[in-house]
Amino acid sequence: MSGVADRGTTGAPVRRLVLLYDAQCPLCTFLRNWLARQRQLVPLDLVPAGSDEARRRCPGIDHIATLSEITLVGDAGQIYRGPAAWVVTLWALAEYRPLAHKLSTPSGARLARAAVLAAAKYRQAHRNQQVRNAGGGAYRRVDGWTYDPVDGWTYYGPAACDSGCHVPD
Numbered sequence: 001m002s003g004v005a006d007r008g009t010t011g012a013p014v015r016r017l018v019l020l021y022d023a024q025c026p027l028c029t030f031l032r033n034w035l036a037r038q039r040q041l042v043p044l045d046l047v048p049a050g051s052d053e054a055r056r057r058c059p060g061i062d063h064i065a066t067l068s069e070i071t072l073v074g075d076a077g078q079i080y081r082g083p084a085a086w087v088v089t090l091w092a093l094a095e096y097r098p099l100a101h102k103l104s105t106p107s108g109a110r111l112a113r114a115a116v117l118a119a120a121k122y123r124q125a126h127r128n129q130q131v132r133n134a135g136g137g138a139y140r141r142v143d144g145w146t147y148d149p150v151d152g153w154t155y156y157g158p159a160a161c162d163s164g165c166h167v168p169d
Contacts (some may be wrong), residue, residue, distance in 0.1 A: 072088055
C-alpha cells in the first residue's frame with residue numbers, strides 16, 4: 001500500500017490509531033466529527049495536527065508535514081500517509097472495513113488516491129480563501145489597487161476621498 005512507512009513494525013498488530021487532522025480545515029473537522037460517531041473496531045484518537053498533544057503523542061514525525069497530508073500513527077509506530085491513511089482509517093471502522101479491503105486493491109487504490117487528491121484540492125481552495133479574507137498575501141496600494149496572488153490585480157477605489165468621505169470596500 002503506497003504511503004505507508006514501515007519503521008520496522010512489519011507484522012505488529014494495530015490496537016490503537018492516532019489520526020492527525022487539520023483543525024483549521026472545514027472538511028477535515030467535518031470528517032473528524034463523522035469519524036467520532038462511527039463504531040470503531042480499532043480505537044481512533046482524533047488529534048489536531050501540529051498541536052502540543054500531537055507532538056507529545058507522536059514524537060519523531062514531521063509535524064509540519066502532518067498539516068498538509070493526512071497522517072495516521074499506529075500504537076506500534078506505524079505511520080500511514082495520504083491514501084493509505086484513509087484506507088487504514090476506514091479499516092478501523094466496523095461498517096467500512098469491507099470498503100477498506102476493496103480500496104487496498106490496485107484499482108481501489110486509484111479511487112482512494114483520487115479521493116485524497118480531491119480533498120487536497122478543496123483544502124487548498126479553502127486556504128486560499130482564508131488568506132484572501134485575512135488580507136494575507138495581498139498587496140494593497142493607496143490608490144485603491146490590490147494584488148492578490150490568486151486573483152491578480154483588482155481595483156477597489158481609494159479608501160477615502162480628499163473631502164474625507166469614505167468609499168466602502
